Amino acid sequence: MTINAVEDPHQPGGAAGQAAAVQDEVYVARQPLLDREGMLCGFELKVRSPAVPEPDPANFTDSENDVAAFAQSVKDAQAARVQVAKRVIQAAAHPDAGSALAGHMAYVDASREMLFDETLRRLPPSRFMLELPPDLVADDMLVSRVIALHGKRYRFVLDDVTQPDDTFAKLLPYADAVKIDFGNTQPALLPKLAKVLKAAGKILIAKGLDTPAAFQTAHDLGFDRFQGYFFARPQAQGMRRAGAPRHALLNLLQLLASDPTVAQLEAELKLNPVLVMHLMRLANSSGLGLGHKVTSLREAINATGTNRIARWTQLLLYADGRKVSLEDDPLLQLAATRARFMELAIERLPEAGRDEADAAFLTGVFSFVDAVFGEPLDSTLDMLMLTRPIRAAILRREGALGALLSAIDALEHGAWSDLDAASAQLVALTPGDVASLALVAAAWAGVADSSAEAAGLERIED
Incomplete structure (x- = not known):
């Protein structure tokens, strides 16, 4: 899902010229967050949006005309940032993004303009956590806005924390969670941050975990959520318990690649009762819409089809052995x-x-x-x-x-x-x-x- 980018207010020719100059898109990616059991508990929605350049005072003189032009450029840049904020909210609230969350909580970066924009109400507090970046200026106006949104049940995450600072101190009382940039925080500081923040009742999120070792360190420190692709690394298989035996799945895949008969498939499947159980469940799932219960292995094979069985077997390689949906x-x-x-x-x-x-x-x-x-x-x-x-x-x-x-x-x-x-x-x-x-x-x-x-x-x- 993409959304046309905000118009560039610095382009000549008024609104029509600005619209014609639009090239960028706003679009969304998702990154998983796992809980302490290694299961999905949310996704961060990463939104790519056009950057709005700040006017450079060096490009203007002290003449009256240039002073007015600089003031107008500042005003235009602010208007552009507001439009970008609206587009980001629109992208995060789009039904396609919602469907991709599979029922999990969404985490989304919130700029100052987003926090003050009334279209923020399109992001329901029950589904979204608003991440506050470390470069946010926590002046009295912003703190008041955060308090007001907090009163409307919006929940906040202090994002990319590496070292407590003034912004951190001002916004911490209104944050439900703190996301620590694990790779860029001094290792000696991590236990202290974890201890203090856990005592304050905050949810601790470790960000940037790309190895099982980093995950284990964060887990041992008591972190609650984990963001990164450590679970997709070869060393991470110890976190998971195998479902159906891997060799049985490989044998079945190799057989499926040779265009087997139903009798051959039936014989191979009977060698492993776990695979039979999975196939019977697959054949009786609501997705096939057969209208009657499948009671024999041969009928299950015929009802499901070899192509679907092949894809099911390929994905079953990845299934956790625990009772995990x-x-x-x-x-x-x-x-x-x-x-x-x-x-x-x-x-x-x-x-x-x-x-x-x-x-x-x-x-x-x-x-x-x-x-x-x-x-x-x-x-x-x-x-x-x-x-x-x-x-x-x-x-x-x-x-x-x-x-x-x-x-x-x-x-x-x-x-x-x-x-x-x-x-x-x-x-x-x-x-x-x-x-x-x-x-x-x-x-x-x-x-x-x-x-x-x-x-x-x-x-x-x-």
Whole structure:
């Protein structure tokens, strides 16, 4: 989902000239937050919006005309910031962004202009946490506004904290949570901050956790929420308990790749009762809409179809062995979103057909497979016997599949310049297109067993 950017007030030609000069887009990415059990508990909505440059006094003289021109430039810049704030609120409140949250809480950066804009009411307090950046000027007017919004049940997070300062001290009483930039905070300060803030009853969020070791440190210090992609690293598999045995899933995937008969599938599935249980649940899910209960394995295979069984098996590799619903499982959500994004995005490229869509789905779903097996990615891909273009895309980001994988990876991390570079290789997809498709894919991945359209995924539990 993209939204046209705010008009540039410095462009000549009045409103019409300003509108014609608009080039930038406002669009949204999401980054997961996990709880102490390693399950999803929210998403930060990262909104890319156009920057509004501040007027430079050095460009103006002391003449009466230039003084007036500088004053007008300051006024125009403020008006532009207000319009950007409105666009950011509009993007965060868009139904596509809401669907991508899969019922979880949203965290969104709030500028000064957003806090004072009445369209903020489009972000319901029950669904949104407002993150206050460290460069916010906590003057009396802003503190009063925060107090007023707090009285309306809006909740605040002090964001990117590395060192307590005057702004931190003034806003802390009205914050429900404090997000600490883990990588940029002095290690010796972390235990002190954690102890004081926990004693004050604040929710502690550790930001920038990209390794299991960093997560473990934050966990040991008593942090409550964890933001980063540590859970998608090979060393993180110890956090998760395997569902169906991995070797059984690999054997089934290899069989499915050979266009098996129903009898062959039935024989392979019978070797593992856990897989039989999962398939029976899949066949009886509301998504298939059969209208009757499936009672035999053969009927379940026929009702589900080999293509759907294959995708279910691929995603089942990522399922946590605990009784965790799909929408709460971070690694499965990430893999499913990537896979669906790749499938949707490849259809926008020239000469893409069914085979290319299947290859794109496989590229996305197996791009995290080293996190499951804890082995080097190339050797794990060898076990799966994937085609050369898929392997090249995952290992070296080659070809159109590799460019799409680079694009979704950049979006996940909010690396906007990397997203621009990846999109430039794709021609048919702008960065805004990538963001829009990613939200659609996230909504698809977040569907448990409530979709009657059978394009979604089913709840996976032992």
